Amino acid sequence: MVFLGSTGYLLIKGVGIWGINNPVGWGFAIINFVWWIGIGHAGTLISAILLLLRQEWRTSINRFAEAMTLFAVAAAGMFPLLHLGRPWLFYWLMPYPNTMALWPQFRSPLVWDVFAVSTYAMVSLLFWYVGLVPDLATLRDRAQNRSAKIAYGILAMGWRGSAIHWYRYETAYLLLAGLATPLVISVHTIVSFDFAMAIVPGWHATIFPPYFVAGAIYTGFAMVLTLLIPLRQDFVIQRILEAASRTIPVLAVLCLPFFFGMSDLYIWARPDVVAADEILQHKSAYLNIPFFWIRAAGYFAVWSGFIYFLNKWSVQQDRTGDASLSDRLERIGGPSILFYVITMTLASTDWVMSLDPHWFSTIFGFIFVIGQVVLTMAFAALVLSKLAQYKPISDVIERKHFHDLGNLMLAFISLWAYVNVSQFLIIWSGNLPEEIPWYIHRMQGGWGALAVFVVVFHFLVPFVLLLMRRNKRRANVLAKIAVGVILVRFFDLYWIIAPNFYPHGIHVHWLDVVTPIGWGEIWVAAFIWQLKGRALLPVNDPRLQEAFAHE
Numbered sequence: 001m002v003f004l005g006s007t008g009y010l011l012i013k014g015v016g017i018w019g020i021n022n023p024v025g026w027g028f029a030i031i032n033f034v035w036w037i038g039i040g041h042a043g044t045l046i047s048a049i050l051l052l053l054r055q056e057w058r059t060s061i062n063r064f065a066e067a068m069t070l071f072a073v074a075a076a077g078m079f080p081l082l083h084l085g086r087p088w089l090f091y092w093l094m095p096y097p098n099t100m101a102l103w104p105q106f107r108s109p110l111v112w113d114v115f116a117v118s119t120y121a122m123v124s125l126l127f128w129y130v131g132l133v134p135d136l137a138t139l140r141d142r143a144q145n146r147s148a149k150i151a152y153g154i155l156a157m158g159w160r161g162s163a164i165h166w167y168r169y170e171t172a173y174l175l176l177a178g179l180a181t182p183l184v185i186s187v188h189t190i191v192s193f194d195f196a197m198a199i200v201p202g203w204h205a206t207i208f209p210p211y212f213v214a215g216a217i218y219t220g221f222a223m224v225l226t227l228l229i230p231l232r233q234d235f236v237i238q239r240i241l242e243a244a245s246r247t248i249p250v251l252a253v254l255c256l257p258f259f260f261g262m263s264d265l266y267i268w269a270r271p272d273v274v275a276a277d278e279i280l281q282h283k284s285a286y287l288n289i290p291f292f293w294i295r296a297a298g299y300f301a302v303w304s305g306f307i308y309f310l311n312k313w314s315v316q317q318d319r320t321g322d323a324s325l326s327d328r329l330e331r332i333g334g335p336s337i338l339f340y341v342i343t344m345t346l347a348s349t350d351w352v353m354s355l356d357p358h359w360f361s362t363i364f365g366f367i368f369v370i371g372q373v374v375l376t377m378a379f380a381a382l383v384l385s386k387l388a389q390y391k392p393i394s395d396v397i398e399r400k401h402f403h404d405l406g407n408l409m410l411a412f413i414s415l416w417a418y419v420n421v422s423q424f425l426i427i428w429s430g431n432l433p434e435e436i437p438w439y440i441h442r443m444q445g446g447w448g449a450l451a452v453f454v455v456v457f458h459f460l461v462p463f464v465l466l467l468m469r470r471n472k473r474r475a476n477v478l479a480k481i482a483v484g485v486i487l488v489r490f491f492d493l494y495w496i497i498a499p500n501f502y503p504h505g506i507h508v509h510w511l512d513v514v515t516p517i518g519w520g521e522i523w524v525a526a527f528i529w530q531l532k533g534r535a536l537l538p539v540n541d542p543r544l545q546e547a548f549a550h551e
Contacts, residue, residue, distance in 0.1 A: 206422060
């Protein structure tokens with residue numbers, strides 16, 4: 001009654017009561033639309049991901065999660081219709097031949113919303129319904145009333161529970177789950193375009209798509225638990241990652257030569273250039289050499305501090321077996337991730353994005369963070385494949401561990417592609433003179449061919465290979481994929497950085513080849529030295545035996 005009364009009042013008085021007027025296009029409606037779409041993402045995403053990961057406990061939550069999606073999408077769909085003021089004319093948004101010669105503006109994100117949300121609603125409905133078919137057949141067989149038996153029989157579509165029925169059911173269910181999962185990402189991305197595609201200060205930002213998607217995923221908190229299931233059991237890579245983290249001092253030393261070439265690398269470090277550039281003068285309070293090195297020292301200090309305590313308590317637990325140290329590690333783990341994301345975002349802005357101080361992207365730091373996670377997962381898979389041949393890793397390693405690493409690589413490679421496409425679409429659609437040159441320079445003189453190479457071999461090829469279950473469960477195959485990802489990651493960074501110095505085309509100096517190889521050898525030597533210094537498994541971690549008991 002409250003809904004009918006408030007909706008009737010809205011239609012009688014007009015949408016102006018929502019605060020909508022000439023300069024304000026959406027008002028109250030857009031807030032509710034985005035919120036309900038976010039709620040709607042949680043149910044289908046949780047159910048589909050758990051099905052794809054073959055989690056048996058999914059059956060305890062999937063029904064209400066999927067139903068929640070359908071109700072939330074229906075609620076979200078009301079607000080764009082009510083926002084029209086005359087919701088009975090909603091079909092004017094659809095492309096159909098008509099005597100008024102009306103046609104939707106397909107360049108408008110508002111029209112994209114119609115197709116994205118309706119597609120997501122249909123797929124979610126199909127996903128929910130297909131999962132119900134065996135249950136509807138059970139209701140049909142147990143029904144006492146003839147009318148109910150007929151109704152359930154129609155909905156069950158002749159289900160008899162035969163082997164061929166189960167085979168086709170599972171195939172269709174998996175296909176729908178695979179379709180629903182990327183739809184969740186794409187729908188909320190398109191919803192974010194309502195804001196990001198507008199040339200409005202504060203809205204036209206490349207961070208909006210992942211910001212909106214992340215907000216939607218937070219609604220489904222169970223998704224976080226789903227991602228943590230493989231991580232909590234992967235003690236086999238713990239010491240690999242710890243050894244890699246202890247090489248931070250080596251990386252800090254390798255950064256020192258940059259101190260002597262600041263004016264060659266960064267135009268904002270040249271006083272004559274800054275004096276002739278008004279924009280650089282405004283940014284000089286942040287972009288100056290002393291403050292640059294103070295921030296760099298701060299980043300390394302934060303990273304080193306967290307790494308010190310994580311490694312100290314880990315090795316201390318090996319010696320003493322103190323179970324309370326596990327709680328300490330868990331308590332510091334969350335803040336360390338948060339501080340890492342913040343500091344690495346700032347560091348990538350300082351070290352890389354400021355190479356072109358006139359260009360900016362709000363998602364640039366996040367792209368670097370995701371790229372580093374991809375590199376970390378690939379490196380861990382490569383090292384683990386080699387250690388699996390020797391004790392004690394060979395005694396506990398199973399195919400499931402490689403499968404989990406493969407799934408994480410697949411997830412973060414997909415996320416890397418998503419954030420890069422989001423940045424490109426926002427900048428391309430805005431076509432602003434201070435943003436678009438960054439991409440124009442990277443599409444000319446051979447840089448465009450390198451961009452295609454990176455897209456194909458950093459995303460398409462590993463994505464297809466990692467979709468295959470057998471590739472993720474075979475250590476030698478996963479190691480080859482990991483080597484490819486590591487190598488192409490270098491070319492991705494080269495494509496991002498080098499055009500600032502060679503805007504007219506690819507130029508390779510012999511130092512461009514020798515320097516990464518030399519630095520890489522130094523880092524690998526430091527990593528092996530650190531890895532040899534401690535046990536390859538956290539032998540006294542109280543969770544270790546429990547984790548391997550579930551393998």
